[in-house]
Amino acid sequence: xxxxxxxxxxxxxxxxxxxxxxxxxxxxxxxxxxxxxxxxxxxxxxxxxxxxxxxxxxxxxxxxxxxxxxxxxxxxxxxxxxxxxxxxxxxxxxxxxxxxxxxxxxxxxxxxxxxxxxxxxxxxxxxxxxxxxxxxxxxxxxxxxxxxxxxxxxxxxxxxxxxxxxxxxxxxxxxxxxxxxxxxxxxxxxxxxxxxxxxxxxxxxxxxxxxxxxxxxxxxxxxxxxxxxxxxxxxxxxxxxxxxxxxxxxxxxxxxxxxxxxxxxxxxxxxxxxxxxxxxxxxxxxxxxxxxxxxxxxxxxxxxxxxxxxxxxxxxxx
Amino acid sequence: xxxxxxxxxxxxxxxxxxxxxxxxxxxxxxxxxxxxxxxxxxxxxxxxxxxxxxxxxxxxxxxxxxxxxxxxxxxxxxxxxxxxxxxxxxxxxxxxxxxxxxxxxxxxxxxxxxxxxxxxxxxxxxxxxxxxxxxxxxxxxxxxxxxxxxxxxxxxxxxxxxxxxxxxxxxxxxxxxxxxxxxxxxxxxxxxxxxxxxxxxxxxxxxxxxxxxxxxxxxxxxxxxxxxxxxxxxxxxxxxxxxxxxxxxxxxxxxxxxx
Numbered sequence: 001x002x003x004x005x006x007x008x009x010x011x012x013x014x015x016x017x018x019x020x021x022x023x024x025x026x027x028x029x030x031x032x033x034x035x036x037x038x039x040x041x042x043x044x045x046x047x048x049x050x051x052x053x054x055x056x057x058x059x060x061x062x063x064x065x066x067x068x069x070x071x072x073x074x075x076x077x078x079x080x081x082x083x084x085x086x087x088x089x090x091x092x093x094x095x096x097x098x099x100x101x102x103x104x105x106x107x108x109x110x111x112x113x114x115x116x117x118x119x120x121x122x123x124x125x126x127x128x129x130x131x132x133x134x135x136x137x138x139x140x141x142x143x144x145x146x147x148x149x150x151x152x153x154x155x156x157x158x159x160x161x162x163x164x165x166x167x168x169x170x171x172x173x174x175x176x177x178x179x180x181x182x183x184x185x186x187x188x189x190x191x192x193x194x195x196x197x198x199x200x201x202x203x204x205x206x207x208x209x210x211x212x213x214x215x216x217x218x219x220x221x222x223x224x225x226x227x228x229x230x231x232x233x234x235x236x237x238x239x240x241x242x243x244x245x246x247x248x249x250x251x252x253x254x255x256x257x258x259x260x261x262x263x264x265x266x267x268x269x270x271x272x273x274x275x276x277x278x279x280x281x282x283x284x285x286x287x288x289x290x291x292x293x294x295x296x297x298x299x300x301x302x303x304x305x306x307x308x309x310x311x312x313x314x315x316x317x318x
Numbered sequence: 319x320x321x322x323x324x325x326x327x328x329x330x331x332x333x334x335x336x337x338x339x340x341x342x343x344x345x346x347x348x349x350x351x352x353x354x355x356x357x358x359x360x361x362x363x364x365x366x367x368x369x370x371x372x373x374x375x376x377x378x379x380x381x382x383x384x385x386x387x388x389x390x391x392x393x394x395x396x397x398x399x400x401x402x403x404x405x406x407x408x409x410x411x412x413x414x415x416x417x418x419x420x421x422x423x424x425x426x427x428x429x430x431x432x433x434x435x436x437x438x439x440x441x442x443x444x445x446x447x448x449x450x451x452x453x454x455x456x457x458x459x460x461x462x463x464x465x466x467x468x469x470x471x472x473x474x475x476x477x478x479x480x481x482x483x484x485x486x487x488x489x490x491x492x493x494x495x496x497x498x499x500x501x502x503x504x505x506x507x508x509x510x511x512x513x514x515x516x517x518x519x520x521x522x523x524x525x526x527x528x529x530x531x532x533x534x535x536x537x538x539x540x541x542x543x544x545x546x547x548x549x550x551x552x553x554x555x556x557x558x559x560x561x562x563x564x565x566x567x568x569x570x571x572x573x574x575x576x577x
Binding site for chain 2: 011012026060063066067068069070084086088089090091092094096098100101102103105106108109114119120121122312
C-alpha cells in the first residue's frame with residue numbers, strides 16, 4: 001500500500017544576519033535535512049505508530065505521502081500513485097487528520113463542512129447518510145453537528161474533524177497528533193474511535209503522537225524516527241525484547257526495613273517508603289523474587305516490562 | 319461540473335459567513351460608496367473647468383472610470399479569498415486544501431466570493447451603459463467587443479492573482495504583493511493617454527494594466543485598432559500560461575509552515 005525508498009526532504013530556511021538592513025540585500029540560507037534516505041513499506045490494514053521527538057521528520061513524511069510536499073529526492077508510491085501528482089483518484093482514497101489544524105468552517109455548523117466534503121469526495125446521498133450516521137454513533141456526538149463550530153469545545157471540534165475527514169471512508173488515513181491538547185477524556189474517546197474505526201472499516205492507519213499512550217494502545221507496529229532517519233521499524237512487542245534490557249520489580253513494603261536489607265536484593269532505583277522499585281535483568285527475575293520473599297515484608301509485588309518511554313529515550317540517546 | 323458545484327458551495331458558505339458580521343456589512347458598503355462618489359465628483363469638477371481632457375469628453379471619461387470599477391470590482395468579487403491566503407499558508411491550513419481531490423484554485427482563488435461587492439456591480443454596469451449611450455458612438459458590434467475585452471481583462475486579473483498566490487507560497491507574503499497589484503491597476507483608472515511616453519507604453523504592454531482597464535472602453539468608442547484586439551488576447555493568454563508555470567514551480571517549493 002505504501003512503499004518509500006530513500007526519501008529525502010531538505011528544507012531551505014533563511015539565516016538572519018547581524019544587521020536587519022544588510023539582511024535585506026544579503027540572503028543566506030541554511031539547509032535542514034528533515035528526511036534522510038528514509039525507506040519503509042506498509043501493507044494493507046496495518047495500524048502504524050510513528051513516533052519521534054519534535055522536528056524528527058514525522059509530519060514531513062506524512063505530508064509527502066499525502067502529496068502536500070514535494071520530496072527533494074527518493075521515491076514514494078502510495079496506493080499505486082505518486083503522491084505529488086495529486087491525482088483525484090488518489091486523494092479520494094486518503095484522509096488526513098491534523099491535530100493542530102482544522103478544516104471546519106469556524107462560523108458555521110460542522111454539518112456545512114460535511115456537505116462540502118460530500119461534494120469534494122463525490123459521496124452519494126445514500127453513502128453520506130450512512131457514513132455520517134455510523135461516525136456519529138461511534139463518536140456519540142449527534143447533538144453538536146448543528147452548532148456553530150466556534151461554540152464547540154476542543155474535544156467536540158476534534159470529533160467533528162474526524163467525521164469531516166472520514167465521511168468518504170478513506171482506505172488510508174494519516175492521523176497527525178490527533179490527541180494533542182485534548183483533555184484525558186477526549187484523548188480516550190479519540191483512541192477508542194481510532195481503534196473501533198480501524199477494526200470495523202479495515203483502513204490502513206499511520207498515527208503520529210507525542211503521547212506514547214496513544215501508540216501503545218493502538219499500534220502493533222512501531223516506526224521510530226529521529227533527525228530524519230528511521231531508528232526502529234518492527235513490532236511494538238519486539239522493541240521491549242530487543243531494547244528493553246530489564247524488568248521493573250515494584251515492592252510495596254508493609255513496614256520500614258533496614259537499608260542494608262534492601263540493598264542485598266540490589267540497588268533500588270526508587271526507594272520511597274512504602275514503594276521500592278528495582279530494575280532487574282530478565283534472567284535474574286526468579287532469583288530476585290526469591291530474595292524478596294525471604295528478606296522483605298511486603299503487601300504487594302509487581303513485575304513490569306521496562307517502560308517504552310525509557311526504551312525510546314535510550315534509542316534517541318544512541 | 320464538479321468544480322462549479324464546489325464554487326457554488328464555497329460561495330454560499332462565504333455569504334453565510336459574511337452575514338454573521340452585520341455592522342461590518344454596513345461599514346463596508348458605506349466605505350465603498352464614499353470612495354466611488356469622491357472619484358465621480360472629482361471627474362465632474364475637472365470637467366466643470368474644461369470640456370475635453372486628452373481628447374475625451376465627460377461621458378467618455380466617466381465610462382473609462384466606470385469600466386475600471388467594473389473590472390476591479392469583479393476581480394475583487396471573484397478573488398477575495400486571495401486576500402486571506404497568507405493566513406492559510408502561515409497557519410498551515412493550506413495543507414488541508416492540498417490534500418483534497420479538487421483544484422486548489424477553487425478554494426484559494428475563487429473560494430470566497432464577496433457578495434457585498436456584487437451589489438455594487440449593478441449600479442456600475444447601469445451607469446456605464448447610461449454614459450456610453452451619451453457618447454453616441456456605441457454600436458452593437460462595439461458593445462460585443464467591449465464585453466469580450468472585459469472578459470480578457472478578467473483573464474489578466476486572474477493571472478495577476480495567481481502570481482500573488484504563487485509568491486504567497488514562496489515568500490509567505492500576500493498583503494504587499496496584492497497592494498502592488500491594486501496600486502498598478504489604480505494607475506489605469508483613466509485612459510493611458512493622460513501619461514507621457516514611455517510610461518504609456520510600459521503601462522499598456524509591459525505591465526498591461528492599460529490594456530486591461532482602458533482597451534475595453536476604447537473598443538466601445540471604436541478607437542481600438544483590430545491588431546490591438548488580437549494583441550490583448552495574446553498578452554492575456556501568455557500571462558495565464560506564465561502564472562500557471564510559476565504556480566506549479568511554487569508548489570514544488572512549498573514548505574508547509576506552521577508545524
